Amino acid sequence: MSTTTLPGQKTAAPPPSIGGNFRAYIGRVRGGDMGALPAILGLLVLCAAFAWLRPVFLSAINFANLFTQGAAISVIAMGLVFVLLLGEIDLSAGYTSGVCAAVLAVLLTSQGLPWYVAIPASIGTGVLIGFLLGTLVAKVGIPSFVVTLAAFLGFQGLLLVLVNEGNNIAIREPIIIAIENRYLPPALGWILYAVCVVAYAGIQLVRARRRAGRGLAADPLGLIAVRVGALVVLGGLAVYALNLERSRNALLVSLKGVPIVVPIVLALLIFWTFVLRRTAYGRHIYAVGGNAEAARRAGINVDRIRVSAFVICSGMASIGGIILASQASSVDPSTGGSDVLLFAVGAAVIGGTSLFGGKGRVLDAILGGAVVAVINNGMGLMGYSASVKYIVTGLVLLLAAGVDALSRKRAAASGLR
Incomplete structure (x- = not known):
């Protein structure tokens, strides 16, 4: 059954698939748009190498x-x-x-x-x-x-x-x-983590909805779910590790929690990213x-x-x-x-x-x-x-x-x- 588009009526772009987004990304990489890929791969290789050579890493x-x-x-x-x-x-x-x-x-x-x-x-x-x-x-x-x-x-x-x-x-x-x-109290670290996850998921969904409403290609829900899931896993592991007791004598001094400098850096990252990507x-x-x-x-x-x-x-x-x-x-x-x-x-x-x-x-x-x-x-x-x-x-x-x-x-x- 075919559909007719009336004059002046906006037609929404067909929703792309995760596979389509992946193929488009590979095309950009082959075309020279490497982005942060070399840094991420280098970081993974370095962490794996140091963890193998020095487990205390x-x-x-x-x-x-x-x-x-x-x-x-x-x-x-x-x-x-x-x-x-x-x-x-x-x-x-x-x-x-x-x-x-x-x-x-x-x-x-x-x-x-x-x-x-x-x-x-x-x-x-x-x-x-x-x-x-x-x-x-x-x-x-x-x-x-x-x-x-x-x-x-x-x-x-x-x-x-x-x-x-x-x-x-x-x-x-x-x-x-x-x-x-x-360091932040462990409970506050988890609250910060939850706020970041919810905010990131909300931003991704609102952005996809706005683009779809304007007839532009929007990220599929599956891709958004993958991104949010990655943040949930990686962020959760980081907060869990940082909330472990790091002091050799916890009775004298306790060393656990997210370092206070982390939310400061995170706030600066979010603010300047917004400035670069969302403002004139x-x-x-x-x-x-x-x-x-x-x-x-x-x-x-x-x-x-x-x-x-x-x-x-x-x-x-x-x-x-x-x-x-x-x-x-x-x-x-x-x-x-x-x-x-x-x-x-x-x-x-x-x-x-x-x-x-x-x-x-x-x-x-x-x-x-x-x-x-x-x-x-x-x-x-x-x-x-x-x-x-x-x-x-x-x-x-x-x-x-x-x-x-x-x-x-x-x-x-x-x-x-």
């Missing part, structure tokens, strides 16, 4: 350590994603985090201000730094590599000034220390990164987008600096220095963000940060020196950049870009 206490060790790098990498999406770079993000952490420490100790004043002041410092860097790049026209390299050197000196030429400023504020060193600003970021001249002709204020990206990057670096200060319970001249910038840029690129601009997600920073944390953690358990860690991380970063370059060539050849 899978212990509850080490599992919790992975979250706290990778938190600051992942947060700084989230901000770097915005700059990289424009095809720019921020070499000062590491020391920006150090300067902002020093501002926090000075306000808490020397000035005696409460944490709810010191934290906004620290983040505000990062926002101001980002505005200055972005203005020099977008308005003055100095290449971002030069501007941020100069800032890298300058902030190194500014950090020394703030910590009195090399002193260690101890932080004793319980709220700051708790960010990296305290996010679409403008991708447009400018893909073709700045075409974006300008379309009426997008390219300079404003560039300045705002650096503001977000430095603002996120300031939050990363607060996490670093919490982790060490102090601030010194090495805070935000050493390998922080290298690992943060590496995390974004390893996760799937393109160095050429126009391609990437905030989730890439989390995936890449997990890869970096697993490499450092696993090789540390195996007794390898820092030199070997640097070599392996560098090779992984080079491999990720190579995959990005090759995927772009394949995408161009197949007409996808």
Whole structure:
């Protein structure tokens, strides 16, 4: 029996199947759109290898350590994603985090201000730094590599000034220390898990319903069920493992629960993902990164987008600096220095963000940060020196950049870009 479509009547797109979605995904991968697939496969291989070589890698206490060790790098990498999406770079993000952490420490100790004043002041410092860097790049026209390299050197000196030429400023504020060193009650961890699962399922269903209502192809319910099921299983296992007692003497001190830094990172991930994927600003970021001249002709204020990206990057670096200060319970001249910038840029690129601009997600920073944390953690358990860690991380970063370059060539050849 045939159906007739009246003039002006919308026809809903036929519901795709799980198999159809899978075949479409394979087609995109073959066409060069690898996405986060290399990072996910690399993470699985690394975890399997370290678990086989050092079974303690899978212990509850080490599992919790992975979250706290990778938190600051992942947060700084989230901000770097915005700059990289424009095809720019921020070499000062590491020391920006150090300067902002020093501002926090000075306000808490020397000035005696409460944490709810010191934290906004620290983040505000990062926002101001980002505005200055972005203005020099977008308005003055100095290449971002030069501007941020100069800032890298300058902030190194500014950090020394703030910590009195090399002193260690101890932080004793319980709220700051708790960010990296305290845990949620087990019951609250399960509540957070349930809220995340319900919210994710609701978002997926509402999105599919809206697309279907507009006559667009929507994800089938089976595919949504698979996604939600994966979150239920993986999230449930993670919360269960984190709620196990990790202390060798629970009578003296109990170490169980989800680290407080985890919901903080999760909230930042959700917020910035929404900004990039569900707002006009996010679409403008991708447009400018893909073709700045075409974006300008379309009426997008390219300079404003560039300045705002650096503001977000430095603002996120300031939050990363607060996490670093919490982790060490102090601030010194090495805070935000050493390998922080290298690992943060590496995390974004390893996760799937393109160095050429126009391609990437905030989730890439989390995936890449997990890869970096697993490499450092696993090789540390195996007794390898820092030199070997640097070599392996560098090779992984080079491999990720190579995959990005090759995927772009394949995408161009197949007409996808």
